[in-house]
Amino acid sequence: MTLAPYACDPRTSRGRRFPEPAAPTRSDFQRDRDRIVHSTAFRRLVYKTQVFLNHEGDLFRTRLTHSLEVAQLGRSIARTLKLNEDLVEAIALAHDLGHTPFGHAGQDALNNCLKTHNPESAGFEHNLQSLRVVDSLEERYPAYNGLNLTFETREGILKHCSRRNARHIEAREPVGVAHRFVAQDSSGPRWQQPSLEAQLANLADEIAYNAHDIDDGVRSGLLGMDQLEDVALFSQYRRETELANPGLQGRRLLFETIRRMLSAQVYNVIDATLGAVRKAAPANVDAVREHPPLVCFDEEMASRSASLKRFLLQNLYRHPQVVETTQAAKQVVRDLFEAYMADPAQMPQAHIDRFDGIDMPHAAGAKPERVVADYIAGMTDRFAAKEHERLMGRSVFPA
Template sequence: MAGFTIGFGYGPRAPFATDPAASRGRLNPEPDSPTRTAFQRDRDRIIHSTAFRRLKDKTQVFLFDEGDHYRTRLTHTIEVAQIARAIARALALDDDLAEAIALAHDLGHTPFGHAGERALAAAMAGHGGFDHNAQSLRVVTRLERRYPEFDGLNLSWETLEGLVKHNGPLVDAAGRPLVAPDRPLPYAVRAYAAEHDLELATFAGPEAQAAALADDIAYDAHDIDDGLRAGLLTVEGLRDVPFLAALIERVEARWPGLERPRFINEIVRHVITAMIEDVIGEAVHRLDALGASSAEAIRAADRPLFAFSPAIAEADRAIKAHLKVHVYRHPRVMEVMHRAEDVVRRLHGRYWHDAAALPEEWRRGLEGADEERRARRIADFLAGMTDRYALREYQRLFDVVPELG
């Protein structure tokens, strides 16, 4: 790391960046592309997938009919990818890999955001559970059906590893789950790891760690933006978070009397810039201390090498705590989400007790299937729904239009 400098273009990669030419390959071997690296192909396959297109009609925080300017799961994903690329480029990582992981990280999300996930996780409690991160892996390894030779997208090992482990190792050295020690790993992870070892006891590579931080930054910034637009947050209330108070004062001093839309944008822009710059600086500090000379050294480290500094980590916690109280748990949002949970819960119950209610292509092969297989098929179908499709299915099956708002 001695002498390493931050870069802003397409220069040589850092020695600890993941080298696409040295990729560990794909579960199903394919010839190399003459025009694209392995990670560029992964990114392109994700963008062209059906699951990626469906993200445009999946809830982030606010439902699609509450306004055209609020984030959807798709616009959130695009913002995460942009921030991941910014961090990766500045640190001379493989920005195509960082972008691919960011673009795929939410493909397994249910309709209605975390409300739909809560309902589906409860319904699947006795059948291996449900987790949107694990479902993202299932989407790209099994559920997408675009190629004649294999199910899924047949992504590179490094992209799959980053998708599964971007938040850290899943098991300890003895194979015991780390996140929920009293429960087995999510079904989709266990099923895939049985045929393709993603080294679940180590940290992910540098690009995946950058993508994970990009997700945090995007959440903080765009939920402040959407919360202010929705009237759930106030600028005065944001001053309760010291980090935000300092940024607000800076904007007010530079542009006194700035009109509200521009003022909100400046706050959001300052949040993103400050957090990206902090991640870059902290990464340089940690990489220099480790003397990391390869992506493998980063995987083998005993802590993430890409992280917020202690001060910004505290600011991130404070922002999320403020958002939890004033946005995510706001009575207006909670009322809508409770109704959305009920939609998913009732749809699951109907499909479980009446398989004929499923579309024909999803019923195929279920006759005589055991409960685990039937439960997983229903979960796959429900998780893939957009908000609009879930509401249409509800109307079809129960002959009533659910009122969410």
């Protein structure tokens, strides 16, 4: 496929941190994707929470199935926009590698643990942790830590980053993956954008979780189809489905409604993005960085998507049953952190060996609290629960 002039071309990539010869049959972005798929962190995603914990049901989304859905949506849109599909897929598959067990509950608990232990700590950011995974924590190659991915993939993985952490990264990697968060000119801060492929992976993430959280919410019984009648983005396509399929009920009605909703959002992104790109007329990838985000919904769809997110926040993520599980998950993470800090010998020796203070890329050094955070962040839900039961002598989750 011919790429658009503003797409990322692997032949003009900004390269890897450790130079390598080109592969004979794959582009650099294809190699990135393949390295991610074969990584240990990627395999762990199958047992990491999206909304519902792994033990709560076999059919709920996990971080792995979510990442696959993001990749599918991203590739479909990228092909029409003539963006680099392989790069979009690589970013999509890697974007959650740094997530803790127990989803956002685990992330919040680990962030609080770090800041409580050391008020000067930069805390925990899962996007930054994903970058740490691919840059430092994976151990697969003889010559370097990490997966040695291209700049473009790493830039897309670092979707968000605090200015404090961005400055640390920029000090080690000038004009690197964090530069857009700290860029300045004579007038002050100048926020830049990542590639269109990174922007697309970000929006595909939003589209995917909005849709599958409806599915999982209804499957769990915490959401009802009648509740969703108040959500314009859902109710419109439910009416269309019922008109086209009189008498359709149950799971088939839900699936077809979500399918139509997804298709509408995909086509909306394509049309809105093509319009934004025509108006901005970026000549190349570097020009993309100087514009506001160009991968987008139109105004109406953006409003409807935001309304759906608010609905899910109030009715699913803050549902008493989810909150109860969330509090238990936070307790597990807090207890693990305190236990390992008090007795590091409870961790595998390979992690204890990192207490020697040797600096790691994109980190403040191998301080004990950061090593402990890395270890906990890499756990799956079930391993964290088993470790907690081993160390505490009790289980906080129902059998």
